[in-house]
Amino acid sequence: MAKFDNYKDVFPHAKLTRSPDGVLEVMLHTNGDTLIFNGYAHEEFVELFHQIGQDPGNRVVILTGAGAAFMESISPEGFDFFSPQGYDKIYREGKKVLMNILDIEVPLIAAVNGPVRLHSEYILLADVVLATPSTVFQDKPHFEFGIVPGDGVNLLWQEVIGSVRGRYFILTRQELGAETAREWGAVNEIVPADKLLARAREIAEGLAKLPPLTTRYTRIALTQKLRHIVNEGIGHGLALEGISAAEVARSTGKGR
Amino acid sequence: MAKFDNYKDVFPHAKLTRSPDGVLEVMLHTNGDTLIFNGYAHEEFVELFHQIGQDPGNRVVILTGAGAAFMESISPEGFDFFSPQGYDKIYREGKKVLMNILDIEVPLIAAVNGPVRLHSEYILLADVVLATPSTVFQDKPHFEFGIVPGDGVNLLWQEVIGSVRGRYFILTRQELGAETAREWGAVNEIVPADKLLARAREIAEGLAKLPPLTTRYTRIALTQKLRHIVNEGIGHGLALEGISAAEVARSTGKGR
Amino acid sequence: MAKFDNYKDVFPHAKLTRSPDGVLEVMLHTNGDTLIFNGYAHEEFVELFHQIGQDPGNRVVILTGAGAAFMESISPEGFDFFSPQGYDKIYREGKKVLMNILDIEVPLIAAVNGPVRLHSEYILLADVVLATPSTVFQDKPHFEFGIVPGDGVNLLWQEVIGSVRGRYFILTRQELGAETAREWGAVNEIVPADKLLARAREIAEGLAKLPPLTTRYTRIALTQKLRHIVNEGIGHGLALEGISAAEVARSTGKGR
């Protein structure tokens, strides 16, 4: 257990708790309420998922949010999108964070507690997706800032809901309600908010009863293709996003 | 604008108009009515999409048809399917046309004005697909002629509606109505015929407001996988189609 | 016809009949009733699909089961999961059987006569899937035995019903009813049990009227991606399954 103790309290935007059976719950938050995503969280989550992935004490992982939404708003704090050196940090972290989620080699359950308007690709890397009725998916900030959605949403929505649907979702900033998301295969179950975690734990406990190697290798066997998609495509998308940010910076005078 | 002037009037089967914001409308037609696809159109469209793709003045592209259908019938005129040399032209053009559509590196909106019974794969390369209630998708002429549907429909329908659905669609010459196509992810919105273009323009104008590099690079980031699919698979499919055509020619005495 | 005669009666778990038009029906069974899958059937089916695939007399293939289910239960007879040498046989056969199904280079129609609780990936390699109302899909024995579902179900369900749906299906041992399977794209038509074969034959006879090269090359053109998926991924999944079986053996004392 020593290992868990080493990292469980070091992430300001993630509350970690683990059951005796090894079911780890990860609640992303800002001061206990819905996460306000910013540059510090971007950096922090790379390490968060890395630590989770390398701790053999984790048998199943539940990822959830705090308050009424999973992730809805972004703050510029800690980000420097508009210089090549500043964007480089985003590019590095953006490439790593998805691979680190995939390097969590135990079943990953997303318990989506409400709207997800950015980094919805995290959810799509989960093996089981539960969502509350109030959940809405959207890719909002990229186009609001005028930049390319190249951080993986470009790849993973097409993979999960289909090629034409996925491209429309991004380009029109579509709001995808929980029910439609379920019909289209991005959500497995819609669960009332007050039962969301209980249901996630129920599934998790069931999986934690399997032999440890079996759960781990099943995750590996199930995510071969996702690893391929992320490894081959994430760099190019993020690089294009960076160039578009540099152009926004130039044309608006920010990038100095 | 000079560039657009150079090619806008040279394609007999495509009427091109462009808004001041750079939204290009491409209406495929035969004498102003629904396109009768033939060997000349096959050749012409390779160049049409090439020209569109290399004109930086195009910010968003809308592809539509004329009359009551998008594309329904084919005429043997201008085709020589039944000799190796004749088929070679089809093979060359067939390989290029899909890559040239993907080389249109701005968002592509298909405004499907009615039935599509051949070359439905063009539609599936669009990022947004709007269809009228009368729209029907089918792959009809290949099996009517007794030849392999190897021009990309074999690859792209599976990608968009799923593997088992896509293979059934081809093999049974299924008629896919607009509503089912929407449920299966091949159509994003069903729009009354008299509002189709207005809706397409509305989406297009919204996209045209984004910074130019952003729209372009978003299209690139969204179509990585389609480029892979077409680049890896189109040649083999078309070659098999050609051999099957040669066999039809032999067995029916056409191929001399 | 000589060739068909050579293999038609050699498979104890498969009854083969062929129409004059070359429509081959393959009924998997145990003594005429629903197949009890065991180690002998595992070995036998590798050769069964190989023989079918290399007989040019087969123009279309229908795969079905006997009795009330397609495949529901497994018997340990003939399997040695729990030693490396014993598992090696399963690994070898498991890799070959799916490739041999894909090497059946004529349209393959699955006529699913009832529940499929193991080796459901066979069905997903069919180009047309018909199912009775009583059909249910599930991946049951792997987790019951505590081992990794790495025999192709890990790859193919995601391909057919989507990435998040497919992973949930495996991890939760979900029972997928015929209607949901149809909505999610794993089944093309639901047909009453007493009309199942008739409908399969109707589709088969239609396809058998096409020129022989055309049906063959259409199957090839339609299964490029499936070949890629199986060739790249099956070995790793089966190897992980084997290691998990060895661990089960160790921890339960079976593997000596």
Next chain:
Amino acid sequence: MAKFDNYKDVFPHAKLTRSPDGVLEVMLHTNGDTLIFNGYAHEEFVELFHQIGQDPGNRVVILTGAGAAFMESISPEGFDFFSPQGYDKIYREGKKVLMNILDIEVPLIAAVNGPVRLHSEYILLADVVLATPSTVFQDKPHFEFGIVPGDGVNLLWQEVIGSVRGRYFILTRQELGAETAREWGAVNEIVPADKLLARAREIAEGLAKLPPLTTRYTRIALTQKLRHIVNEGIGHGLALEGISAAEVARSTGKGR
């Protein structure tokens, strides 16, 4: 050993002998002398490599030729290159033969006893290549017949000796002597003719001392990429070869 007895004497163009340690020697020949490749051998070798691959009694395989050359001349007997139906047989067999060689999942040693002027790609799928000083590699008959070298030589020579070297080798019908082949990585050792088999056996016996699973899985681990290359590319190349043959037939009046 029963299994070996079943197939060891059924291949007229291949003499098979096996040592007590499981080292199988396969000598391709025509009446005991250098093989004259023809349509019957083309068909026979598909089955030959299949049988070898599925016999667990084979621990290491040595492939060699008879007389002064490995394979130098081709006879039209048994081939019908010039009709689609006839070519289809070549396409089917051509696709299978290389995969069947790769399905020999034990180390494969080529003992090249002299010139190889066709089907040199067989050699390149071996893990160890020994050659006599008189060995010469060339791809000769394709261009002599005026057809595309699309049977795998197009893929494998580039893989083994490099991209620019491999394309030149094919296009100029280059004669590659044993010494240059060794310098370029297509041959591992040059061995006097009278010691060739002894050296092959020495290496084979060494490998046969390893545990059986180890030799088998090492071959699998070493040939992942070759499987990828063959699976992805062989069909297209052979289809193009077929179309070129049909054109030759037309222009010379053969293909009726």
Next chain:
Amino acid sequence: MAKFDNYKDVFPHAKLTRSPDGVLEVMLHTNGDTLIFNGYAHEEFVELFHQIGQDPGNRVVILTGAGAAFMESISPEGFDFFSPQGYDKIYREGKKVLMNILDIEVPLIAAVNGPVRLHSEYILLADVVLATPSTVFQDKPHFEFGIVPGDGVNLLWQEVIGSVRGRYFILTRQELGAETAREWGAVNEIVPADKLLARAREIAEGLAKLPPLTTRYTRIALTQKLRHIVNEGIGHGLALEGISAAEVARSTGKGR
């Protein structure tokens, strides 16, 4: 011949001549002497290779340079490397130019008349490479300008001379002499300068004697892998090059 007449005189940096047998010679130059590469040539060559590729009258293509070198120096004229919009043009053209060379679907012979210090990747896409004794390969300007060599040299040198050699070549700006290039597989023949074109023509005339479909489909069959490499990798490399250029601009004050 009409087609050739349409484009043969429109490229200021390329002199085109064609023999009666369809052997096209393309000499890159600046005012008849060695090409000074600049932004106009960058744009021009995209169209040059496109036109060559789509003219069925070209049976074999020879690519050569003028004066004492193939390509040695670069002029900033016509380039805007240092703003996102300016770099975008380079990114677009850079992606197209290599694909357009691969879309020349007839054998391509490079007759390298002297040093190649930039865009050496053009040469590596040729099927036959002849070089004079004075030929030297190097990737010079990228690092001189302080930017990433991401235009394809990063991909193709590793493919042709090997992974470790190719990376060293780029990183150390190695000068690769003709003889070493031959030993490493980047050059097929070293030919005295005054015999270079004669030898290229000799090979070309030999190839032009083959049936037209055969030469074309052989090029296609031989370049499958190169298409894969370029299609999958070129965009990312060029985007990284662009970001590095933006950073150079910032840090040196150029990019305004």
Next chain:
Amino acid sequence: MAKFDNYKDVFPHAKLTRSPDGVLEVMLHTNGDTLIFNGYAHEEFVELFHQIGQDPGNRVVILTGAGAAFMESISPEGFDFFSPQGYDKIYREGKKVLMNILDIEVPLIAAVNGPVRLHSEYILLADVVLATPSTVFQDKPHFEFGIVPGDGVNLLWQEVIGSVRGRYFILTRQELGAETAREWGAVNEIVPADKLLARAREIAEGLAKLPPLTTRYTRIALTQKLRHIVNEGIGHGLALEGISAAEVARSTGKGR
């Protein structure tokens, strides 16, 4: 610099020093002399390369050994090869270590100070390979233990020295001297032992003068293919190695 201070002294088997220009030297060792590889080093190096990769203060990395060899012998200490749970640790670490080396996104120079008889694949992931005259490459312990060489040597030697050479190297436990390794493209320069580090530093300092983003993105642009190879193939190879180890354990009675 804080970051470097955090990890520079925590790795017992790696001595880290960094020049003011950011050239990091990593000397693998056991008590200051040649590394004796064991299970602790296996675990440690995963973290070592991870830490190096995520420190932006590292501009170029030199990897070298201590004493007369780079890595020659292995000790069973800290390894449990022979139970599934024990092997799982090796599988996890083995998959990560190569990806972590590739995640060092700055140029990597291997300064090979002598024989490398295990984990030679680390060297092949370096962009520049310098070796002393006494350097010898071999893959020795796998076959000595009777297990599959599936940790990446199976993939990377073929990539670097060619397909037939690479397979022979593994299967025959070939000793590859420095000179032959240079001729075959695995070594760039042979340097006397007393000048090895000086030469490595000279190259490193040259690279460190380039803009930081340029060196980083050049490494990324140069290693796309290696990432693909490792990501796609490493898991399967290591799993096969594990099964072979389990079999060795069984047959020798170790694995209890």
